[in-house]
Amino acid sequence: MTKRLKAAERRASILAVAKVLFADRGFHGVSVDDIARRLGVSPAVLYRHFPSKEALYEAVLDEIAGTRESYIDAVLDGPDDFGSVLSRMTAVFVDSIAADPDYLRMEMQAALEHSPATTRFFEHRWKSLTDYVEFSLKELAREGLAAHVHPLSAALMFQGIVREALYAKCIYQSEYYRDYDLDTLVARLIELFLRAIGYREP
């Protein structure tokens, strides 16, 4: 017999199960029946909380938006040179993603499903980091603290290396990098990135 839950608890349990299934199979690979079956309830119970599968998917995305990283401490606490701030911001971002890799899987699924709106949603989460790299590089080059590299390409390069580190440790759980924890791996990649852009501390 299914335990009766309060509405808020039921809603939370639906969202938790839906997130795992969307992460594993993508939006198109999951039906409302699948989610209901996994929860051990009838589809009617789900429809009481969410009018459609689309609404349920959006609610899962809303949860991500609600837990967006705060970079205030990373920005204000500690040295404020580019390399130091970038390291602290990236640590906040990486820890937040690693705490719930299902979101990273949802991002991969959204990209494969050619869903522009959802892909934009996930890209937006990266934008704090890529904006910081892109806009800082323009100033750094002016001040002679970095090489004259193409800022947008550098931002993409940075996003690529951080994303690959997250994939290696959180998705593939690659044996190849087993001797390095995620933070160490990311710190080394940031070091390489700073060298690549010819960064020097002020």
Next chain:
Amino acid sequence: MQTFDRELDTRGLNCPMPILKAKKSIAELDDGQVLRVAATDPGAVKDFEAFCRQSGHELLESTAADNEFVFLIRKH
């Protein structure tokens, strides 16, 4: 209406860029002078409140209209 001494446009930028730019601009002001910041990131409201709390500057005004936020910050 509150006057200001310097204006900073951070529209289109994601947090924490507006905060970083504001921090830089405020550093160039004298004590008591006011910076006006325009932003579009919804997270900016919470971030500027936290920024002023932590940095000791005074958030004189925080207004929102048409998905745009304006902050007036007095340097302390």
